[in-house]
Amino acid sequence: MTAPPLTRRRAALAEVASLATLAAPLVAGLVVATGILVIDTAMLGPLGELPLAAVSIASSVIVIFYAALYGFAGPVGLFAGRGHGAEDLPEIGRVARHGAALAAIGGSFGAVMMGSFLWLLPHLGQPPEVIAVIGPYWLFVSAMLLPFTLQLAAKNLLDATDQPWTAVALTCVSVGLNVVFNYAFIYGNLGAPALGLTGAGLASLMAQSLGAAITWTYVRFHPRLKAWWTRPGIDREGLVQQWREALPMTVQYFLEGAAVAVAGILIGLVGATALAGTQIALAVGATLYMLPLGISAAVTIRVAQVIGAEDRSRVAAIGHAGLGIVTIWMGVFAVVFWLAGGTIARLFIDDPAVIAAAAIFMVFGCTQLCDGIQSVSLGALRGMLDNQWPTRVSLIAYWLIALPLSWVFGFTLGFGAPGVWAGFGIGLLIAAVALGWRFHAKTQRMH
Secondary structure, three states: OOOOHHHHHHHHHHHHHHHHHHHHHHHHHHHHHOHHHHHHHHHHHHHOHHHHHHHHHHHHHHHHHHHHHHHHHHHHHHHHHHHHHOOOHHHHHHHHHHHHHHHHHHHHHHHHHHHHHHHHHHHHOOOHHHHHHHHHHHHHHHHOHHHHHHHHHHHHHHHHOOOHHHHHHHHHHHHHHHHHHHHHHOOOOOOOOOOOHHHHHHHHHHHHHHHHHHHHHHHHHOHHHHHHHOOOOOOHHHHHHHHHHHHHHHHHHHHHHHHHHHHHHHHHOOOHHHHHHHHHHHHHHHHHOHHHHHHHHHHHHHHHHHHHOOOHHHHHHHHHHHHHHHHHHHHHHHHHHHHHHHHHHHOOOOOHHHHHHHHHHHOOHHHHHHHHHHHHHHHHHHHOOOOHHHHHHHHHHHHHHHHHHHHHHHHHOOOHHHHHHHHHHHHHHHHHHHHHHHHHHHHHOOO
């Protein structure tokens, strides 16, 4: 029997406070984690459209690896959380060792793979003037994937053991260092050479590496965490256990990240100005999108908790609360982008052509609303251990619908870069509807 609408609203409102409390440090951590590329975008803006276009191409590709490695490091938090709940502190250290080993392997593989993609760029129709300057920056940010994955694994350990704000503070170290190193190596301050775009890449690698080292030093040597490290060694069973959980999560995130990267490459076919405008719009949008991602993660945790407590009647309310928060948040900023896209773009650059291109992309803020809805629905389904069906939705919505439509609207019909983004938005809308329907259908069967 379906509950009346008023009852459903009250149940959802009752879940908002606990969901927001859990999501706050997760959102803060995600916002800070995206800071390095956003800072690169802001601090390179005065140098013109070519450095911004280069960052746009690199960002479009690195998002594949960020996404896949985010899934790859995810099981560290899952198993550490179980050890924390069971008050088995040595088990947390065991999970940490296996997580660090897998993070080193995955991060190294990702760095080599992204670095090797550099030679493909001239064959993908990207602007030759951008290709001429992107090489050193590309290789530096590729190498950054190794310390990124190591720091992500350590952050997941802290999140899972009720220390999320500590994780946020340690992540801030990387971002703060990046500001200082960018100031030095982009513009030639503090006795450093002025390296421009190359300096931004070097600064990002140095900041991420030092941040990862500091985070793991805290995890390994802080006196409060000493009890984690009383059980030595790495065993094959623990590595396999984490790998088995990591694989489906990696595939899911890879499908989404790779689709975004291909869309970025399609926009690169239009030209450097379109790329620079896209980078500004995405840098702003990606920061705002951290709230839906954090809410999604919080919904996953809360749904899993109430199912574990045999209180399945609350699952629908938790999901609806998350969807309500995200819909209001992304809806408000979709209107802001529509009305003030050009004003926002001027905060980054004073080139009129790039500002106009960025303003066009900000008009498509409604696509991020769809993305937020599908993200929260996906988080709820993960909490219900429903992973295979959403993976199929990602494959169909992104690869069989969004990208073909992006090509048709952008190039066959001649709408250019806005057409690419519009086609991608239709795929996001279909994913949001499909995943929302799946969540509704599964919660109805719980009553």
